[in-house]
Amino acid sequence: MLAQLAAIIWTITQPIPAVIPDVLAVRGLLTAFQVVAIFAVLVLLWRTILFGRYRALPGASDDELPTVTVIVPAYNEGPQVLTTIQSIMFSDYPHAKLSVIAIDDGSLDDTWTWIQRGAAAFPDHVIALRCPMNRGKREALYEGFNRATGDVIVTVDSDSELHDDALRNLVTPLVREPRVGAVAGNVRVLNRSQGAIPTMVDVVFTSSFEFIRVTQSEVGAVMCCPGALSAYRRELVDVFKDEWVTQTFLGAPASIGEDRAMTNAVLRLDREVRFQANAIVVTKVPTDTAQLARTFLRWARSDVRETLSLTQLLISRLRASDLGTWINVVSSALAMLLAPLALISVVGLAVVDPGTLIWIAAALVLTSVFPAVLYAHLREPRHAWWAFGYAAYNLLCLSWIQPYALLTPAHSQWLTRSLPVARQRT
Template identity: 25%
Template sequence: MNIPDVLMVIAVICIWSLLLVNVTLIIAGYLYYIKSENEEMPEIKGELPFVTIMVPAHNEGIVISKTVESLLALDYPHDRYEIIVINDNSTDNSALLLGNIQSRYKNRNLLIISTDAITGGKGKSNALNIGFARSKGELIAIYDADNTPEKMALRYLVAEIMNDSSLGAVIGKFRTRNRDASLLTRFINIETLSFQWMAQAGRWKLFKLCTIPGTNFIMRRSIVESIGGWDVKAIAEDTEISFRIYMMGYRIKFQPKSVTWEQEPQTLKVWFKQRTRWAKGNIYVIVKNIPLLFDKSASRIRFDILYYLSIYFLLLLSLITSDTLLVLHALGYVHTTIAGLSGFLWLLAIILFVVGTFITLTTEKGEMSLSNVWIILLMYVSYCQLWMLVAAYGLYNYIKDLIFKREAKWYKTERY
């Protein structure tokens, strides 16, 4: 067997191993969704806990009013939760809009904290730390500035965490509010449902592990105090704090009935900037937590570490290797005797991708349509291939920031 054949075999084994892991997570996640549909919300005994909802916002004038209004309308006693909006070094009309809302709801627990270029503008983690210093809740909930949570979203999160002392945090899910704005948002909608929430459900079902998303989650105040707040160097502060919660011995549960709706990027440029930021942030978390692979106390979370390592390094390298060899083989520069087999496995992978992804959509009303089959197929040959570029560019930016010792900055996702 020549060198190209050896490289191709290794790449194919890696790709298919991860593909089978994903299929396993989809099956487990689907079973968890079916089970949770028939479960009632846990009863909250005694007085409802006081909750602090924090919303970090930087130049969010386009969406911030709708977000705060939806938070004020949550189905939770008004005297049992406060809303803290951290208007972080904004230069748009956010301060004016927030001031108008505050004047209309004088009898509500609504606090607006405005920072400047000195105290703020240093990223989401810094903004959350500023808000937490002023918070009073025994539970802390986080929502992004473009979110409109459903009325029961917070109550579901509170009920879960109050009925299980082993839970350090409970996460809900976010849905795509502007799903039909463009083909890109259709892709993002499917990606969110299949590769984020179904995978989260599967990881909870199999390993009792979940990763905190950037929005619609709740955690215990004592945890934030114990870990000293959010890591200001972490762009993916949600993933980073998840690992610290794991190491405290807590679990993080996924409650799919807690739903919030958010805007997603409508142009490729905005999407690429957002996703490379996510990739760079997750790579930071991976590197930071690699030593835990050799820590006996971290045995129950090794799957997550290996999972992220596989996605951002092993899968990326395997895809680039196999695609490069297939192209070079077609051009006649290298010869691989298993090119035909690789082509067959590639076709089979597409079929599994389409079928598996469509199955995940059956858990959501209005998503099980024939048009989505074609969207998924188109998504594989276009959107999914862009992921390699996103991951590679995120890694490049991480290394560059490491070399030049650049601090994390607030990356603003454009709103519509």
């Protein structure tokens, strides 16, 4: 993300001397942009080296595997929640060591009916809980944490489906490496066939999630264990869950970004957080721009809050072993701050001199090359070209999100779980 934003700013600022008077402030700004761009390139090279040496751990044997409680919070999910439960129970994990807690968080539709069907299909393994009213995903997870009995707690979103070996691979680092306190799964898109937006998002997930989390894992500090699939040692969850569920930010309840907050809680307990690329989960993503923008806005707001929290942690315990984490945090913070500058630069130059549009187009192409090559290498070459389409789509439709998130980080509305009237329970 930082490298892409730096490339945009570097490219589009090339014509600035020709369209803006040569004043000291402009020269200073250009120099600052160039320094950031050089830093971004160095970080990208460093991350590429880390990516090249990463190897996911192969799945542990049945005897090694710990007992696991999988928690599935659901709100207005309908029949998909049953498919999610089935994907968990049909996975390659010993049933004697597996339990599921499915929680209906006050849904307005028939989600509770589908959860009950899941519990009836697997009566010895699935517990169905129902909240009388919608209190939010964090509260629903908290209910599950309080009832979990497994040595490891796994969180799975109700719109996600696990690959057969996902659970086994996910918990393996917790078995093999005592210092590891949490593990992030590998999120991919379930509904790619539903249009251009899900296909583009799948390409973005590969570069923004898989590549970045691999490099963060190599320094032992993945910054976000995704709600779609993550594992935590229950002993650690028991330590931080009460403080986590009542978290506030700028005086308001922090009801979004519960996954990033949990990840920071594990890091705060001085445990490592790893990523397992072979623990694959596919999840539904929005198919229209409005819903996608709301999702990204929610993530961006929680990123602001939790990046500040992680920075405070690193400052409080200054040590050489956190250098890799510092690089990732600084990169993340710079990406947040550069986003509004990139947007202002693009709009400003296009207005002042429409001829600079060719530089903007060049910047979009430049920033798309790496995601396209990465997707072609890791996934499917035939869909890699969508990276170029996403660059233009992001500029036109989504580039306002990060600047707006910086201005409204304390807003904690979920934004994406409203239910059409036709699906409401009567």
